[in-house]
Amino acid sequence: MITLHGSCARFGLPSASQFVTKAEVLLKMAGVAYTHVDGDFKRAPKGKIPFIETDGKLLGDTEFIRRHLETRHGVDFDAGLSPAERAVATAFAALCDEHLYWAVVHARWMNSANFDRGPRQFFNGVPAPMRPFVVAMVRRNVRQNLRGHGLGRHDPGEIEALARRDIDAISAFLADKPYLMGAEPCSGDASVWPCVVSVLSPHFTSPMRDYAEGKPNLVAYSARGMARWFPELVRAGG
Numbered sequence: 001m002i003t004l005h006g007s008c009a010r011f012g013l014p015s016a017s018q019f020v021t022k023a024e025v026l027l028k029m030a031g032v033a034y035t036h037v038d039g040d041f042k043r044a045p046k047g048k049i050p051f052i053e054t055d056g057k058l059l060g061d062t063e064f065i066r067r068h069l070e071t072r073h074g075v076d077f078d079a080g081l082s083p084a085e086r087a088v089a090t091a092f093a094a095l096c097d098e099h100l101y102w103a104v105v106h107a108r109w110m111n112s113a114n115f116d117r118g119p120r121q122f123f124n125g126v127p128a129p130m131r132p133f134v135v136a137m138v139r140r141n142v143r144q145n146l147r148g149h150g151l152g153r154h155d156p157g158e159i160e161a162l163a164r165r166d167i168d169a170i171s172a173f174l175a176d177k178p179y180l181m182g183a184e185p186c187s188g189d190a191s192v193w194p195c196v197v198s199v200l201s202p203h204f205t206s207p208m209r210d211y212a213e214g215k216p217n218l219v220a221y222s223a224r225g226m227a228r229w230f231p232e233l234v235r236a237g238g
C-alpha cells in the first residue's frame, strides 16, 4: 500500500497543493491502492510535498512518483498516444507545473485577502505568540521563491497577462475534447486538471479566475475531473 503525504482536502479542493492533487490523480489513474495523510515537511526527501512512502522508502516529486508508477506498477499513462501526442502532453504539463502554478501561488500568497482566506490558515496550529513571526517568515520565503522563479519580478498586471496566455493555450487546445488529448485522461491531465481547478477555485478571487470562468470548456473540464476523481467533494458541495 502506498502512502501519499501531502495536504489533504482544503478550500473545496482535493488539496491546497496542486502538486499533491497531481500525485493523487496519478495514483487514481494508475488504479493502485493508497492512503492520503497530511504530509510532514520534515520527512519530505526533497523538502516539498507531495512525497510517497512505498516499499519502505520515501520518494519525492510528482515526476518521480509518476515514473515509479510506470516502472514498478507497469502503468502507461499515455497509452495509445503517438510520440508527438506524448510530447504535447509533456509540454502542457510543464506549462502548468512550471509556469501557471506560480501565477496561482502569487494570487494566493501575495494578495492579502486571498492569503487570509487561504495560506494563513496553514499556521493555525503554530502557538499564538510565535504565529505572526512564522507566518511572516514563510510568506517572505514564498516571495523570494517567486522572485527566484522570475514571475515574482513582474507587477500583478503583467503576471495576469502571462496567466491569461496560458489559460488561452489550455482552452484552445482542449477545445471540445473531454480531456487534454481526447476521450480519456493522460499524464498531461494529471498536471493540467489540478492547475485548472486551482485557477477556478471559488475560494480565491483573482482576475485570472474571472478570465478562466469565461471559458466554458475549462469550467466543464474542471467539473468533469472532479466528478471522475473526487466525487466526494462534488457531493460535499465543492
Ligand SMILES: N[C@@H](CCC(=O)N[C@@H](CS)C(=O)NCC(=O)O)C(=O)O
Pocket: 016, 017, 018, 019, 020, 047, 048, 049, 050, 060, 061, 062, 063
Ligand atoms: N516539482 C515538485 C513541486 C512540488 C511543490 O512545489 N510543492 C509545494 C507545495 S504546492 C511545496 O512543497 N512548497 C514548499 C517549498 O517550496 O518549500 C513536484 O512536482 O512534486
